[in-house]
Amino acid sequence: MSEPARPAVRLRERAVWRTLATVMDPEIPAVSVVDLGIVRHVRAGPDARVHVGITPTYSGCPATEVIVSAIRTALDGAGHGEVVLETVLSPPWSSRWLSAAGRRRLEAFGIAVERVPGLVPRCPRCASRDVERVSEFGSTPCKAHYRCRTCLEPFDTFKCI
């Protein structure tokens, strides 16, 4: 690619990222696909097409197809030209890729985040650390189920994987 073309390419990529930041997860509408770390790359090439790499959180996450179609609709709607969506499997998605803003939004939404395996999460309602795990599995593949012993409320926790 020639040097003078670069700023335009960057601007285009940034515009695509901005659109992607408005696409919310269908099962956890508090966070965007960018917050979740499932958008792996945005590359505007010299061929006028934009390549967007997406990785599934869990192999069997049923939301993956809905997410891909939501991304497609948003990008087409925003007029970014021809967009190629690519599935990226390696490296595998990790909960470490969750953005700091995403983590705060999840907590505000009532979903705790397991930062390190074994370290108990804080209750998203009363911030207590006196919590117990009800099950390692929850309402979606990415969550485990906890209960707070202080405020007695049950809550979902984003699993550390």
Add this chain to the structure above:
Amino acid sequence: MNGACTAAEAHCEYVLRLADTSLVAGQRLAEWLGHGPTLEEDLALANIALDLFGQARLLLTLAGRIEGCARDEDALAFGRDAAEFRNVALAEQPNGDFAQTIVRQVMLDAWQLETYSSLVASADTELAAIAQKAVKECRYHWRYSSGWLVRLGDGTGESHRRASAALQALWRFTDELRVADELDARMAACGIGPEPAVVNARWQERLAGVLEAARLTVPAHQHYPWHGKRGVHTEALTHLLATLQYLPRLYPGVSW
């Protein structure tokens, strides 16, 4: 598997062993949906089934691509008869009681975990990418099943009796997990598959550890007449496939 088959045929056959084991094991676990002993276990088993279906989809798609006959994941999952399935026969064994399901899962989870741990370095980079993803999920599944096996085996007299009976009933199916055949050896030789002796040793070590913690004894060796990996299955697979394939076979190409 005869030595005369081409490299692509052997490669496809090997990926189908992994794919079908995930698909069939997932279908068995999905049978618990709405029947789990508690809501939490119902959700856990369904979540594990979901991961297994996800792995099966990726692997079947890969197998179809290697085969090169334009069969996609659906054609492979819903269009093949029992004798064309290549899952280990352990995966198709009926759920029985909760103890039997847990014992089956412990054995399968350990096998998948050790197999995928080795496959992350496969010469087939697509298979390696799927393995990287699967190994994280299998680690989680193992934590669940092994935790339950210890609770059942080292629990009440009744739970110990049931776990022990399940272990006795299912042990003969583990031969197939341990004993490598010609195809396994061929895949290892070309760097696609893991070294069978390594997977076997790690599997045995993992099983011995959890059985000891669960106060269960490793059963004596039993004769094993089934070879699910080569398409010789127990009757149980036919019944499972009848449920799994009913709709797409009755209405080919149906969508909604």
